[in-house]
Amino acid sequence: MTKSVAVLGAGIMGIATALQMARRGAKVCLFDQQSTLINGASRWNEGKIHLGYLYAGDQSGNSARAMLAAGLAFRPLIEDLIATSLAGHVTQHSDTYIVHPDSVVPPTAVAAHFAHVDDMISDQNTSGSLGAQHPTRRLSRSTLDQLSGGHGLDGFEVPEYSIDTQWLADRLTDAVEATQNIELILGARVDRATPTTSGMLGPWTVHTSDQISHGPFDVVVNALWEGRPVLDLALGLPVAEEGLHRFRKSLFVTTKHPCDVPSRVFVVGPFGDLKNYDGTRFYVSWYPAGLLAQGEGIAPPSVEHDRSDQDIIDQTRTQIERLAPDIAQVFQSASNIKVEGGWVYAQGRGRLDQASASIHRRDKYGIVQTGDYISVDTGKYSVAPFMAHRIATMITP
Structure with a gap:
């Protein structure tokens, strides 16, 4: 059975998740309040591929440890998604x-x-x-x-x-546009996501600021940078203190x-x-x-x-x-x-x-799954491909 997945947020986290899910045969709907893909901080940052050195303020080493595996996996995962070498753009x-x-x-x-x-x-x-x-x-x-x-x-x-994030944003956009089973819902803010049944189980409906309800979806992935905790709290889920x-x-x-x-x-x-x-x-x-x-x-x-x-x-x-x-x-x-x-x-x-x-510190990010709803705190730009791969494996093993 083909899964229908709503991915909220079209930054690097949301796009990497959408591409990973689509490759596994899911039908993906990708939402973002911007009118174009990957047009916020995911396009406009330094693109550092963190291995943990920056977090000398956390002398326990936990932040570095939390960054390391994702940083080492960044290149092979991204090159696989965009089908292009990063050479010349780092x-x-x-x-x-x-x-x-x-x-x-x-x-x-x-x-x-x-x-x-x-x-x-x-x-x-x-x-x-x-x-x-x-x-x-x-x-x-x-x-x-x-x-x-x-x-x-x-x-x-x-x-x-570090990677040139403008160049990578364009390559990720190309990859999404070349993927037939990803539908784009752009230019409208996601206001809430609601399950049809109790227990945070699908099917789900996603409501946007243009007063349109989208769905049904088997799974919702909240990959927003801006306002992610607001949607979680509206569902009664705990948020970071x-x-x-x-x-x-x-x-x-x-x-x-x-x-x-x-x-x-x-x-x-x-x-x-x-x-x-x-x-x-x-x-x-x-x-x-x-x-x-x-x-x-x-x-x-x-x-x-x-x-x-x-x-x-x-x-x-x-x-x-x-x-x-x-x-x-x-x-x-x-x-x-x-x-x-x-x-x-x-x-x-x-x-x-x-x-x-x-x-x-930067050691408390991660993925939280409640029923058919997944909320992901990316932590850092370079962590996104690693987290997207994990999410896709969770939904479609």
Whole structure:
């Protein structure tokens, strides 16, 4: 019997789930409030394929452990879904992490965390993965000064890479459009999902903001970034006690000429990073400049700010050039700068400049199945293909 599945949310999590389900013969209906696919944070982010190094604020190693398997599986799973190699669309060199002078984690603890992650990776099969080709390497003082304008407390080259998310968003869109058994319902917000019978069992009906009811569906997968807990709570399901919605924007820069500027991340706290995908395409962020709204609770707050795109560009450039003077050549050669972003959700509370804030952890995401309803907290962009594969296996073993 062919299963009918409603997938709520057409970001990377929802699209990967829809493709996995369709390949197993399910009839999939993919919903999103945007008029086009993968048009929020899944298109507009740095595309880091997390192996756990970023989470030095969680000295238990649990966040790194939670990220590792998904990060190692990202490349083979995504290449299978889009039937295209990622070669040429990932950062040219592995990431450099620089400990900022105001880091909430001291350099010695950062180094210990990186060594712990190295040990975790050494126990894994890394064949075919994107990254994990070498253990952490400490930078020389001269290299550190060169890459941090003399401000870095310590620096490390780690075996992590990032994917050009705009390119991947287009490839995922192509894959969906080429799949006959995926129907698209776009341009209308999902207001609620209701089961016909008791016990959270199908058939289900999905109600959208244009006053249309869709269905019936055997299974509903709630893969929304924005507002996922609201739908869960409306069904009487438990939601995370700590949750933080953030609306962020960053810079996506295209240059007229190739620029040899290494990728780097400033840690640990509300700082920024730089990604060099192919010498002419760059991601540049400074967290305080691009954070336009945040709020704790089950629903995202309204986005009310008076910061123009030019303000975000100017603030980001000022702060990042102070720490990475060589990035000036990227802005000087820029032919186009886009200021884009979207909503992200994470379990946790507090601010990144607080060492004790639970937002420094990322070990509580996951899949919760209740009857024929599945809610998935993706956790991070790079986790999505791994989670989608698990969900598809749960529904159609």
